Amino acid sequence: MRTSYDVARLLVSLPRIVVKQRQAGRPKLVVRKPAARRHPDSWVDLEQCGASRPYVKTFEFESPYIGGYHSKIANATTRSDVKFGVDLGLDGFLAHAEALKVYELAYFGDGDFLELGTYRGLSTSIIARALHDRQRGALYTCDISPRFSLVARIALRFLPGRDRVRFHVGDAAGFLDRMIGERRRFGFVFVDHWHGYDATHAVGMRLSSLLLPGGFAMFHDYNDTSARDPAHPDKVFQAVRDTVGRSSSFQFCCVTASSAVFQFQPAAALPTERTTSYHELSVR
């Protein structure tokens, strides 16, 4: 007998087939990648965490926005229930500046991407949209909650790029170990799951085994007043400082709203690694 969970899973898988058929025969888009630049002036020290940091471009594209969807993010209204939250029709906690940065890094990033913390699909939908707009790559998104993962699948079911998203349910560290075991590398990792020290530290320790040379890691809630409050469990700033911040293979790129971006630039070129191919995880 089919449960309502089975029916929901069936429903969310149907649009993918339609989208795949629609994409057949499309001319291939070539995304020209502009030069990248860093913003050392956007750095925050621990004592400054929570300071305002606007959106700054990592890639020097000429127009104010990359395209229609990037512009739509900039002009979106603010949610009535989340003080700073961009309203793109999905529940989540991204400020406009962060949503713009997620789209930018996903649009110009190389290969496939990883996301830790699917929640209800807001950031997932933005990355999916960038993958759709650039017409290549896949997003592997992980959440420990089966309920949120299902909510996100349903929320994304008719959105562009849905067919490029692979949902995984489980703890982030175990998921990353599996990706490392499969020798996968990614061009962009968005870290937005549990913001405690240990969980974020576990990710920071694994990033050099996960990122492609030149790949980006973006940490949500890095520039947050919680970092300065000893009683608060969220300690993204400290965990990043103690991992990628101590590695000469990572370069600071910028702080945008609550998020910090670092680029993986190992000194010596890595031996040829297999990058992720466009195939599905068995856990879908």
Ligand SMILES: C[S@@+](CC[C@H](N)C(=O)[O-])C[C@H]1O[C@@H](n2cnc3c(N)ncnc32)[C@H](O)[C@@H]1O
């Ligand atoms: C802040 S929300 C993510 C928001 C989402 N990225 C967005 O912008 O729309 C954090 C999510 O991380 C998930 N989470 C918490 N601990 C986790 C863990 N150890 N591994 C994977 N996911 C976890 C939670 O279930 C929750 O859905």
